[in-house]
Amino acid sequence: QVQVPAAQTQDPKGKPDCYGVFCLTYDLKAEEETKSWKKLINIAVSGAAGMISNHLLFKLASGEVFGPDQPIALKLLGSERSIQALEGVAMELEDSLFPLLREVVISIDPYEVFQDAEWALLIGAKPRGPGVERAALLDINGQIFAEQGKALNAVASRNAKVIVVGNPCNTNALICLKNAPNIPAKNFHALTRLDENRAKCQLALKAGVFYDKVSNMTIWGNHSTTQVPDFLNARIDGLPVKEVIKDNKWLEEEFTEKVQKRGGVLIQKWGRSSAASTSVSIVDAIRSLITPTPEGDWFSSGVYTNGNPYGIAEDIVFSMPCRSKGDGDYELVNDVIFDDYLRQKLAKTEAELLAEKKCVAHLTGEGIAVCDLPGDTMLPGEM
Ligand SMILES: NC(=O)c1ccc[n+]([C@@H]2O[C@H](COP(=O)([O-])OP(=O)(O)OC[C@H]3O[C@@H](n4cnc5c(N)ncnc54)[C@H](O)[C@@H]3O)[C@@H](O)[C@H]2O)c1
Numbered sequence: 001q002v003q004v005p006a007a008q009t010q011d012p013k014g015k016p017d018c019y020g021v022f023c024l025t026y027d028l029k030a031e032e033e034t035k036s037w038k039k040l041i042n043i044a045v046s047g048a049a050g051m052i053s054n055h056l057l058f059k060l061a062s063g064e065v066f067g068p069d070q071p072i073a074l075k076l077l078g079s080e081r082s083i084q085a086l087e088g089v090a091m092e093l094e095d096s097l098f099p100l101l102r103e104v105v106i107s108i109d110p111y112e113v114f115q116d117a118e119w120a121l122l123i124g125a126k127p128r129g130p131g132v133e134r135a136a137l138l139d140i141n142g143q144i145f146a147e148q149g150k151a152l153n154a155v156a157s158r159n160a161k162v163i164v165v166g167n168p169c170n171t172n173a174l175i176c177l178k179n180a181p182n183i184p185a186k187n188f189h190a191l192t193r194l195d196e197n198r199a200k201c202q203l204a205l206k207a208g209v210f211y212d213k214v215s216n217m218t219i220w221g222n223h224s225t226t227q228v229p230d231f232l233n234a235r236i237d238g239l240p241v242k243e244v245i246k247d248n249k250w251l252e253e254e255f256t257e258k259v260q261k262r263g264g265v266l267i268q269k270w271g272r273s274s275a276a277s278t279s280v281s282i283v284d285a286i287r288s289l290i291t292p293t294p295e296g297d298w299f300s301s302g303v304y305t306n307g308n309p310y311g312i313a314e315d316i317v318f319s320m321p322c323r324s325k326g327d328g329d330y331e332l333v334n335d336v337i338f339d340d341y342l343r344q345k346l347a348k349t350e351a352e353l354l355a356e357k358k359c360v361a362h363l364t365g366e367g368i369a370v371c372d373l374p375g376d377t378m379l380p381g382e383m
Pocket of ligand 1: 047048049050051053077078082166190192193274278
């Protein structure tokens with residue numbers, strides 16, 4: 001039974017950064033006596049007034065992500081344009097009376113928001129408007145992630161875990177980690193978990209089984225339409241997918257394209273991009289790092305290539321199969337197989353990421369940018 005410590009009034013002037021009711025402090029003595037709660041953790045969220053955050057923040061504050069005995073502080077970063085909305089978010093958090101939510105800070109200054117952050121969930125980015133080239137988007141959003149990388153480097157916890165959601169998320173994550181040399185590059189992730197979840201759902205549908213039977217699902221490469229949902233290594237009910245779904249044409253063409261373009265189809269139906277399922281996948285991504293991966297299974301995450309066993313180019317952020325002991329860290333999976341089809345697809349998504357990297361050389365400290373993208377591929381959420 002978790003006990004909620006009594007609130008104590010404190011002079012709000014003493015805590016200038018806090019929002020509203022979160023300026024009141026809890027009675028720490030009462031908390032010590034219960035011994036049932038863990039030490040507070042700082043979670044920074046950028047784009048906190050956006051659609052994804054509108055789902056995610058309430059999951060974080062409810063205890064669904066870090067557990068019912070883990071108090072949290074939410075440090076919310078918005079853009080100048082979203083500051084009013086951000087206040088609205090903070091008001092809704094106040095009114096939800098979450099016992100685990102101890103502090104809320106809203107700000108447009110990443111140096112303030114990232115102070116001592118143990119987790120940084122970087123969602124805020126500019127959406128790609130009509131007529132905006134992918135190269136231009138890389139530059140516009142890249143600037144945001146260069147600045148936020150510098151801020152993380154200066155003030156975040158030295159072992160902060162960073163999950164980049166804002167698109168183009170792989171290259172944004174690369175820019176971010178290059179600007180944060182004091183934080184291990186291994187701690188940076190680009191979110192490809194939504195793609196993994198979508199792939200599992202499509203395989204389950206085709207095989208006529210519930211989706212909990214699908215495991216070992218890797219999304220390789222970029223979070224774009226060149227991503228590779230790997231049906232060679234995935235399993236259904238413990239069996240290789242190809243032994244269950246004996247329709248290679250469907251797997252190579254329909255399945256792959258369905259996963260790559262699922263986001264675009266969803267926009268057509270909804271009139272906006274996926275926010276609820278994205279927030280669920282961010283929760284999945286965090287939980288995969290803080291709970292041990294089930295024996296024999298793995299999860300996908302866009303991570304920094306630095307000595308990978310698959311022969312993928314080094315020094316990019318590439319989605320790969322990972323396993324975790326539940327300590328926030330991960331290891332790459334060794335027991336995966338490749339065939340010609342998979343190798344060919346991997347080469348395409350790898351080429352795209354290498355080209356994206358050249359486009360942002362000015363933001364990673366690697367010289368002058370040369371932008372020659374192989375094709376203007378879409379993000380999964382674009383049509
Ligand atoms: N990786 C994935 O799987 C995945 C899935 C869905 C969406 N996305 C991406 O996530 C991002 C956010 O999506 P959304 O639907 O929440 O968008 P949204 O437009 O509803 O919200 C984005 C918010 O970020 C804010 N923002 C912009 N620049 C900022 C900055 N420099 N610092 C802080 N905040 C800033 C905006 O004001 C806005 O409130 C988009 O880039 C989208 O493409 C990624």
